[in-house]
Amino acid sequence: MPTQQDDNGLLAVDIGGTSVKYGYWNQQLENSGSFKTPKTWAEMHDKLLSLPSQITQPIRGVAISLPGSVDIKKGQISGTTAVPYLNGFAIRKELSDDFQLPVTIQNDANCAGLAETWIGNAKDVSSVALLIIGTGIGGSIIQDGQLLTGHDHFMGEFGYSILNGQNKTLSDLGSPVQMAKKYTRISESLAPVDAPQIFEKAKQGDKLAQNCINDMVHWLSLEVYNLITSFNPDRLLIGGGISIRDDFLEMIRNRVGTLLKQKGATVTTDIDRCRFCNASNLIGAVAQFLSEYPTLLAIK
Structure with missing residues (x-):
């Protein structure tokens, strides 16, 4: 079961076909917002990198929910997806390098499942x-x-x-x-x-x-x-x-x-x-991050 210490937070992002939702997670979801899904990766990339400036709290990692077949080991997605330009490249490494932070990715429906088993109606x-x-x-x-x-x-x-x-x-x-x-x-x-x-x-x-x-x-x-x-x-x-x-x-x-x-x-x-509706993918992305980096947020 994922755990998190106080005073440490994550940027959570849910990329969808029509909109991108985001929020700051520190024991709960805060500072939530959204923007229309950009039409190109260059636009998406710039939008994502601008998010930390909109969140004043310290960010120790980035947890991302994506559409498509997600290979968390390779750090990329493939197959049919609502956002085709995300396919076929090492998106996790690119964003980790640019954010200078650990980044995790997971399929959006899988994130919903992780959210429900963590703190939702399947716990x-x-x-x-x-x-x-x-x-x-x-x-x-x-x-x-x-x-x-x-x-x-x-x-x-x-x-x-x-x-x-x-x-x-x-x-x-x-x-x-x-x-x-x-x-x-x-x-x-x-x-x-x-x-x-x-x-x-x-x-x-x-x-x-x-x-x-x-x-x-x-x-x-x-x-x-x-x-x-x-x-x-x-x-x-x-x-x-x-x-x-x-x-x-x-x-x-x-x-x-x-x-x-x-x-x-x-x-x-x-x-x-499900217990969670619009926030499920964001919460599940956090659960994925905490499962991959179980001790990171305990570091002050």
Whole structure:
């Protein structure tokens, strides 16, 4: 379990496809902020290096959450990612040299898992699977405190699961963003309609909204069922903005419970939401840093 002494802090950064979040960690997250994801590495590089000047406290290291397949030993990412220019070079070494500080990197969904097992809704169990639902869908698996990443650092990319006969993936079928685009298209709405609006329309009796939500929940429930029966974790946590909805979580629980009974799968995995939402990747990046440098922050 990571530990940290007082009066020592980290710069935590979460790089995403649309925005970059950052904050200062010293027992808790402080001085949080964000900026729009730059279009080039040169712009990103300059933005990142300017962050310490915006944080007045001493910084002893930099903990970064990234999209893509992250190789923490090589210090780089590869494969499909929301920020393509981050791929294929030693990003950790470059930033460590420029910051003149230790730098760690980890996949964003893995960071969410680390945050939950450290101080979140999985801190009391031995095994947990996370399903993070957003524009795309990812996740992570942690067993006995160890993050499982796979041979190609691709474990947890559940959005690539193919769930129907048309080769559509879970990210195609289960993303709230894709669900909203579907509703907007079919309804011929003049303006884009987002997922929260569709849930509200469904409550008001809009049949198309109800059908779109039901379809999304159907595919997500199949994936949750597959994860539970494949990995049999103590707990499965659902993250992403949609997870804060009690009605959504209850629909998933009910449908997965029905599937388990229908198929005779006698498992008792808890299904819950993540404790952390927007801050999960930042907190998990800190957990990754503390696991790699367990004594650094104790040095005065």
